[in-house]
Amino acid sequence: MRLRSELFILFLIISVVPLSAVVYISYDYGKEAIRESVMYNLLGATDNTGNAIDNWMDARKDDIRVIAQSRVTLASQKEHFKEFLDTFEREHKGAYMEFYLLDLDGNITFSNLDRTGNESEEIYFIEASKGKTYVSDVYQSNITGAPEIIITSPVNKNGDIEAVLAARVSLENLYRIIEKIDIGKSGEVFIVNQNGDIIFHENRSRILLDNIKNNFAVKEVTYEKNGINEYVNYEGKNVLGSYYWMSLYRWGLIAEQNIDEAYAGILMLGRVLVGISILALMGVIFLAVVVSDNITRPVKSLEEGALGMVRGNFRPIPVASRNEIGRLAEIFNSTAVELLEIRKKLESKIELANKDLEKKNKELIDANKELRKLDELKSDFLSLVSHELKTPLSSMKISTEYLESDANIDPAGRKEIHQIILRNIDRQTRLINDILDLSKIEAGKTELKFEIIGIKELADASYENIKQLAKKKNISITLDIQDNLSPIMADREKLIIVLNNLFENAVKFTPDKGSIILSAREDANGITVIMKDTGIGMEKEKIEKIFDKFYQVDGSSRRKTGGCGLGLSISSEIIKAHESVIHVESEFGKGSTFSFKLKKNG
Ligand code: ADP
Secondary structure, three states: OOHHHHHHHHHHHHHHHHHHHHHHHHHHHHHHHHHHHHHHHHHHHHHHHHHHHHHHHHHHHHHHHHHHHHHHHHHHHHHHHHHHHHHHHHHOOOOEEEEEEEOOOOEEEEEOOOOOOEOOOOHHHHHHHOOOOEEOOOEEOOOOOOEEEEEEEEEEEOOEEEEEEEEEEEOHHHHHHHHHOOOOOOOEEEEEEOOOEEEEOOOHHHOOOOEOOOOHHHHHHHOOOOEEEEEEOOOOOEEEEEEEEEOOOOEEEEEEEEHHHHOHHHHHHHHHHHHHHHHHHHHHHHHHHHHHHHHHHHHHHHHHHHHHHHHOOOOOOOOOOOOHHHHHHHHHHHHHHHHHHHHHHHHHHHHHHHHHHHHHHHHHHHHHHHHHHHHHHHHHHHHHHHHHHHHHHHHHHHHHHHHHHOOOOOHHHHHHHHHHHHHHHHHHHHHHHHHHHHHHHHOOOOOOOEEEEOHHHHHHHHHHHHHHHHHHOOOEEEEEOOOOOOOEEEEHHHHHHHHHHHHHHHHHOOOOOOEEEEEEEEOOOEEEEEEEEOOOOOOHHHHOOOOOOOOOOOOOHHHHHOOOOOHHHHHHHHHHHOOOOOEEEEEOOOEEEEEEEEEEOO
16 A cells, blocks of 8 residues: 555544544533433423412412401301402402302302302312311313312311311413413423323313323323433323422323424534534545645655666655655755766776677687687698698609619619609608798797898899799799899898799799789888789689688699698788788789888888
């Protein structure tokens, strides 16, 4: 994986893990806080409702108690009492439906509605006749059809209970108070009696007609428990409900709120946190990209620089900062420059070494070629030498055997045979001398004896050696050499060998009646010696080979003209030893010219 990706992932992990933890913890705490606050509010609403009920009921009970204690004396003057009660009823805006007095047998002795009857069996009468102010269960009035309660209180006279005052109290006013308490949009407050009958609901048609004792909160509250809980209510809705048992009236007060609405804050908190997390994640990704980019950019430059260095096209990398990476880049740049210098030096050295190697290789190839050539020459040489030696030896053997076998050979014949033998001995001697001379010269073992000599003198000496042979072939030899030529510094014996060779070849390869001219020309640099004949000449491509050992243009010339192809090799080596070369010009069928230049003395 690339460094940039690794850093990116690392930053992401470093940031996302704590971020997730913070978001999770915040959500958890927030959720709890919201839950607590919702419960607190619901409990508050329940409390408020309970208080409102208590206040209202206390006021009613107080009303009845006060009337029972202080006003019932007016009963003797019934008209006044009735008037008072009517006024009281009006003042309390429909709260009191009826006031009536019961004697201790339960007979209604007075009613402001002029009602009669006996209520001795009713618990509210029994309890009040024992001295208690009592609140009855809620019932539906058979007069108004509305829910009512009866509050009873004992009427005392001189410390004894003389009668019971009862008041039918409409709950409508209480309901209105309860309805005004804010319990949220989906909030629902209802009151049940201990049988689970609804005795208050905003939907009045349900009052005393609906029994919901299976509702969880109703069960709890009718067991006289108080609390708050989440449960599925009688309508199958998930709710948060708070319940409160009002033991004085045997009422269960229940406030329910739809869970979704109650905990809407938690949902909102979740959404807000998800939003914040997405924003934070985007921020973290952006930062991770920027930071990993900033860190890897100089490292990437270093990598590119290093690659450039390897490929030989190094460009200094930018130093973007003064931190460790910046310093590393500086060190890298200076090291790269040094390395490139060293590389250049090494390259030029290698180039030189290569050239040297190439040269040496070429020399080796040449030397090898030379060796092979020498090897071939050696083989040629051996076969030639053995041939050249064998031929005269056979001739000599035949001649000697003949001399021995026939004693009657005449003296002239015997002399001729002796001469044949002698000629062969000469030929062999010459061949062996030639070979020895050449090998000595080539091996540098022949020391030249330089002396001051005149060309004319040398030419004359050589001419003397050849003239008989030329005469035999009717070839004319002309010496075109002036007497007053400057002397030269040369080895006399060796130069005579050269001139003899050139003369011998000229005679050998010039047909009868031809001509040979040996001339010498002097200039500022030296004296050029020229041997020109009108002989058979040579083809151009053969000219350069004639200085090779044992080379003969015409292989059969050995038989015809003698010689073994060493003369020009020897001559060439001698002239080289005089720091000069032999030049040849020749035209096939017309003649050849051999020349060389020698330094003048001094
Ligand atoms: P050799 O004369 O013993 O054969 P050389 O080395 O003197 O050997 O000469 C080599 C060859 O060069 C001869 O065999 C001949 O073919 C050729 N050559 C030399 N001189 C002449 C010449 N003057 N005219 C024509 N051919 C020549």
